[in-house]
Amino acid sequence: MALLDVANLSVWFHTRNGVTKAVNDVSFSVDAGETLAIVGESGSGKSVCCYSLLGLVPMPPGRVEQGSAQFDGRDLLHLPPRALRALRGNQIATIFQDPMTCLNPYLTLGEQLMEPLLYHRNATRKEARAQALALLDEVGIVEAARRFDAYPHEFSGGMRQRVMIAMALIAEPKLLIADEPTTALDVTIQAQILRLIAELQARRNLAVILVSHDLAVVADIADNILVMKDGAVVESGAPQTLFARPQHPYTQRLLAASRRSPKSTPATKPQRETLIEVSALCTWFRTSDQRLVKAVDDVSLELYRNEILGVVGESGSGKSTLGRSLLQLVRPTSGSVRLRGQELTTLGARALRPLRRQMQMIFQDPYASLNPRMSVFDALAEPLLYHGLATRKTVTAQVLALMDDVGLAHNSIRKYPHEFSGGQRQRIAIGRAIATKPQVVIADEPVSALDVTIQAQILDLILELVARHNLSLVFISHDLSIVRYLCDRVLVLHHGKLIESGTTEQLWKHPREAYTRELLAAVPRLA
């Protein structure tokens, strides 16, 4: 008998709009020392599945329709709330995705860390503090005693996740549920955190359920993988067999998305025309407490016609600020940005306006960057009419042509952003960006908010559009595997400085800088 044995679990949500079968007839088991990975896209039911075991699904509207979850000889689904609460944080602990929002900003980290001991073990504050300090040390927080009374905002994302892990493990649980524990973190930090979890698991003989949207992340550490889609398990098995012979088309799609081949760039390019030329660009900010942040510091680059230039770096590396500085959405502190020889940094807002038509931007979150009160037609017609590229008579036909371009059905022309899925919304945002027939498009993490299989579709759309419309694209991303698939050349940013640049192939095969090597090594990969 395994430590946790879930059989035929179904959790449905009963809402005014009908029944959503969030989890439908799911079975799995995990034993001490084992790692089970549950992989699926947003809405696949992977999180609900875990939370329902802990009684953390709001009921109503949620309801456990059927099934059992035997944990250590007891059925979690039928325990009285008080008994289940005694297990939570004690025998079964949880790590959540975003350590920023999952720690209480009003309480010190030390206080939050001690709580499981105080309430489950009736430990004295002194004992709890001693144990918490030892554990902080174990998860790699240096000078734990000094930082014990710090608040969450004083810690970086990776550090906060370490505290989260310590908090989960402090009561010595038998089962650890980690829900996307590294999704909000940079790739190098992700590697550290995954390593830490694996180490702690081995040391304590923990059973781990690792929930993730990314097959590559779980590939190395999982003993078993459960692939979920629309609330049901479509395929499960050991990673080796699953990766070697995926049966379900959905698993195959997921694998294909994780196994993109690198872009092959022709060795000799026909003469290259420089479109944008940036030299010694600096964009500095002052924070509210008067600290000077050199977001972009002395960066020089060229963007050639018809190429895709990748900009990679971790959060805070200045890659987004660089993109915005190119478009003069943020005014640089010094340096020059020239578009076909024309200096942009000295132009006033009015003089820039006609040039904006030639430079467009695609943002990360299509939901936030599209006006919720403008229909697809409004969003796409606005730039056309504003820049005088269409008349009232021709605009409908032009909008429809654009929708064809980005793969949106004609009958959705009157719909509003909230009526679309994330991928479709990004198609609208892309359509809006290319509406003015720009020469340069800057895409800032355009697929980061999307599910893996949708990502693949949007990336293919971008490649297609770049070829069809002779676009030059600056592709800003933290995801190196995507950059490798898409880009001709790559720039690596670190703390606002340009560390290294080169063709994609060059960079991957012979990275010069230590930081680039570290970055590349941290990317999770499928065997």
Added chain:
Amino acid sequence: MLRFILYRLLQAIPVLLVVVTATFFLVRLAPGGPFSAEKAVPPEVLRALEARYHLDQPLSAQYLGYLGDLLHGDFGPSFRYPGRSVDEMIFSGLPTTAELGLYALLIALVLGTTAGVIAALRPNTAQDYLPMSAAMIGVCLPSFLLGPLLLLVFGVWLEWVPVSGWGNVPGDKILPALTLASGYTAYVARLSRGGMLEVMSQDYIRTARAKGLPEWVVVIKHGLRGGLIPVVAFAGPAFAGLLSGSFVVETIFQIPGLGRFYVQAAFNRDYTMIMGTTVFFAVLIVAFNLLADIAAVWLNPRLRHQYRKPAA
């Protein structure tokens, strides 16, 4: 933190100056003066009175003279109560009004947050609708209606409490405090419900539950602090409002407080008394807003941290 307080104190200076200036000229724009009465006063007496109170001087001189006195904390003599200064009268009424306001504030905070938190724990159920409907009624019922109603029921019919007075018989402070508190209680209930609803849907509340903490610890320790920040921000201006708005309640229950002076002064064109009470209330409002802001900063570690750090 000190920098923050100093900065806010500096900000208060122009605010107060505008209040003083506007009040000064507005009361003089109103027809009539402190000594116009139905029975005509002999012109020589009027002249003597005006000379006595400097009302014969040009307006600009009066204004500057008043500002000068104000800087020394001198609100001047009352025009209608000869021999008594405005300072004296304000400070004779203040203790009573302050006591009444304090009780009302305590009632509003305790009852209001309790109702709000209870409502927020089970939104859109009877547990939510009941206290919130009561709060709605509390907001709508004006105190000149609620006061007499309470008097009628608890004073006249049930004879549980005396019907008027302040501090004469035990229990005579209950009804005035309740009447004054009602609107504020309702508002606090709505604020705390909103704040708690938002906080209880945060990820860190789920974390607290996942740690297996008892529900009351989740609510009190993890929820309340963030959820009550809007209430704290409101408590400062509310207390100032309670002090300056107690006129109706003081009249209904025959309480010798500050509110009476304020309104009577307006009827009497008692220039210095109007000015004095207005400026006094303005100072109170500014001060309590500042206190509330300091409390809000103090409750939020992120802001606290920001203000603690000296400029680099």
